[in-house]
Amino acid sequence: MASGAAANLFEAAERCLACTEPAAKCALTRATAAAILDGELAAVDAAGADGHGCPSAASAGRAGAASPIGIPGRPVRPLLVPLRQLAQRGLGSAQGRAALVHAVAHIEFNALNLAWDAVYRFRGMPADYYRDWAQVAADEARHFALLDARLAELDHAYGDFDAHDGLWEMATRTAHSCLERMALVPRVLEARGLDVTPGMIGRLRSVGDSATVTILETILREEVAHVAAGSRWFAWCCARAGIEPQATFRSLLETYMHGALRGPFNVDARLRAGFTAAELAHLDELAA
Numbered sequence: 387m388a389s390g391a392a393a394n395l396f397e398a399a400e401r402c403l404a405c406t407e408p409a410a411k412c413a414l415t416r417a418t419a420a421a422i423l424d425g426e427l428a429a430v431d432a433a434g435a436d437g438h439g440c441p442s443a444a445s446a447g448r449a450g451a452a453s454p455i456g457i458p459g460r461p462v463r464p465l466l467v468p469l470r471q472l473a474q475r476g477l478g479s480a481q482g483r484a485a486l487v488h489a490v491a492h493i494e495f496n497a498l499n500l501a502w503d504a505v506y507r508f509r510g511m512p513a514d515y516y517r518d519w520a521q522v523a524a525d526e527a528r529h530f531a532l533l534d535a536r537l538a539e540l541d542h543a544y545g546d547f548d549a550h551d552g553l554w555e556m557a558t559r560t561a562h563s564c565l566e567r568m569a570l571v572p573r574v575l576e577a578r579g580l581d582v583t584p585g586m587i588g589r590l591r592s593v594g595d596s597a598t599v600t601i602l603e604t605i606l607r608e609e610v611a612h613v614a615a616g617s618r619w620f621a622w623c624c625a626r627a628g629i630e631p632q633a634t635f636r637s638l639l640e641t642y643m644h645g646a647l648r649g650p651f652n653v654d655a656r657l658r659a660g661f662t663a664a665e666l667a668h669l670d671e672l673a674a
């Protein structure tokens with residue numbers, strides 16, 4: 387692989403996470419995910435690893451624990467602002483459509499960082515866990531690249547619009563627990579994408595933007611597998627802890643999302659992504 391110097395899977399994931407330039411980050415992600423999926427990078431401690439310009443990964447590997455969560459690798463632009471400061475634009479203009487594509491590209495860029503942090507941060511998980519999140523990272527890099535290319539067709543680039551600064555917050559809040567990360571990031575944040583993307587597709591179709599529609603249809607189809615991976619590993623973490631998953635999920639929603647959960651929910655996609663009918667009924671109650 388291109389970053390062949392990485393001593394193990396955790397160091398390789400940390401390098402992807404730290405990389406700031408989007409095209410380089412996507413290329414490193416593709417190579418790293420391929421190496422993990424081919425079994426070339428194992429989840430072992432990096433005892434003795436050094437000299438590769440990655441001292442924090444080496445020391446974290448020796449300790450068998452990840453470095454405390456910080457700010458992920460991202461470019462200087464877009465400028466990150468509170469959600470309420472973002473300009474609202476209609477889709478009737480090319481500028482409005484570019485702003486929407488930019489907003490989704492920003493979500494994908496964050497999803498890429500979230501996937502690598504899920505690999506890097508949580509030690510002692512089965513090999514399939516790391517393969518699943520490496521595959522998600524590769525998907526997110528491809529989603530970002532599709533939207534970045536679409537932005538270029540619309541005479542824009544990633545960084546041209548301001549973006550919302552809250553997407554990394556849930557990673558920080560759940561950095562202490564794989565169980566909580568799986569519940570809150572894939573099963574709340576990514577799952578919200580399943581709910582809102584069909585509406586976005588409908589609005590773009592109504593203004594004749596079939597190129598963006600095709601990209602969002604691909605993303606929607608593939609995001610079901612990401613949420614399903616979250617459901618699978620959330621259940622695994624609950625089984626390991628000897629706790630009941632549905633009651634645990636309810637209690638975590640209460641703790642983290644109190645009053646902030648919004649519907650309507652994409653029932654078909656969420657059922658395919660591992661939500662139970664009882665969980666969906668409870669989500670409806672919370673969002674009412």
Ligand SMILES: [Fe+2]
Pocket residue numbers: 494497525526529605609
């Ligand atoms: Fe994605």
Ligand SMILES: [Fe+2]
Pocket residue numbers: 497522526576609612
């Ligand atoms: Fe995703």
